[in-house]
Amino acid sequence: xxxxxxxxxxxxxYVAEKFKETEPDxxxxxxxxxxxxxxxxxxxxxxxxxxAVSPIIYEYFVAPFQGKEPDKSVIDTNVEKLKKVLDVYxxxxxSTKYLAGDFYSLADLSNVSETHYLMQTPCASxxxxxxxxKAWWEDISSRPAFTxxxxxxxxxxxxxx
Numbered sequence: 001x002x003x004x005x006x007x008x009x010x011x012x013x014y015v016a017e018k019f020k021e022t023e024p025d026x027x028x029x030x031x032x033x034x035x036x037x038x039x040x041x042x043x044x045x046x047x048x049x050x051x052a053v054s055p056i057i058y059e060y061f062v063a064p065f066q067g068k069e070p071d072k073s074v075i076d077t078n079v080e081k082l083k084k085v086l087d088v089y090x091x092x093x094x095s096t097k098y099l100a101g102d103f104y105s106l107a108d109l110s111n112v113s114e115t116h117y118l119m120q121t122p123c124a125s126x127x128x129x130x131x132x133x134k135a136w137w138e139d140i141s142s143r144p145a146f147t148x149x150x151x152x153x154x155x156x157x158x159x160x161x
Contacts, residue, residue: 009046009110016106026106037100041107044088044099052081053114060121075123082126086133093132097139108140116141116150 005011016026028034055078059070092099099107115137118124128134140146 008113009042012106012109013042024104026104026109028100028103028105034101034103034105038105038107041092041099041105042110044085045107045110048085048088049082049111050114052078052085053118056082056121056123057114057117060123061117079123079126082123086126086130089133089136090130093136098136104140104143108136112140112146 003014005014013027020027020029026038028038055074059075063070089099096102098104099111115127119127119137119141127137141150
């Protein structure tokens, strides 16, 4: 039977589950407490981070393709929401290297693509102003898998580069 998954969080969870016996185990199957923390932080990304950052990315990258100027009021409203979320991230990352603990997990991976685009906007300061969030972002965005994939991410970048 063929499986077709179209939602990015479901796709990454499926891949992490399918390859759980390999390293790194992004879901932390061998430790129930760590696995629960991974789920908590993937939910935080889904319910708080993504809803704040997605409209910012839309205004800077999609609206111009539609012949519109970025809507400053939408950006400002969502930057305020994002700051609150990043304050929570900052507090968490002041005591652990990654969101769910001292291990890279699906919780961190779930933040990668949108943070990548956020960092290409004037709102990158929301990350850079928080030393633990900035260090976390520099760590996860320098991983070999990320650098390999980001080379193929052209949305919002000059196609001729």
